[in-house]
Amino acid sequence: MLSHPIAPVYDGRSRILILGSFPSARSRETGFFYGHPQNRFWKLLAFLYGQNVPVSIAEKRAFLLSNRLALWDVIASCEIQGSSDASISSVTANDLSPLLNAAPIEKIFTNGKTADALYKKYILPRTQRQTVCLPSTSPANAAWTFDRLCSAWRVILP
Secondary structure, eight states, rough: EEESSSOEEEETOOEEEEESSOOHHHHHHHHHTTEEEEEOHHHHHHHHHOOOOOSSSSHHHHHHHTTTTEEEEEEEEOOOOOOGGGGEEEEOOOOOOHHHHHHHEEEEEESSHHHHIIIIIIHHHHHHOOEEOOOOOSSTTTSSHHHHHHHGGGGGOO
């Protein structure tokens, strides 16, 4: 059983919440979200917001907060083989209520179908807040080019 090692990123100005499923093995090693160099998450957000790609954890955190973005994952703990979402079992969901009570979140987006399905199963009954499922930024989602991802993810912009 693995526990989520990364604290959520948000503050009292966060308007958009992006939820993944559970940190990849590389993200668990680096200690921050979307740590695999092939994951397109940071490059995508930087492109959409017209900013440089943040590199350090401090830069990534500042990027999120300055753009009023909150970031976390659906799962608090689970069984997982490496980074494979398909292998996730024995799920315990994160309690989003501290985040949702502290930040004026207007919309919740999920990064990929697994995160969306897990949110609907474990968290939606408690929050009663709908999500918008966006295509995964994972390198495993090779069917989606960077341009297609950008088009789909534009909905997060204010």
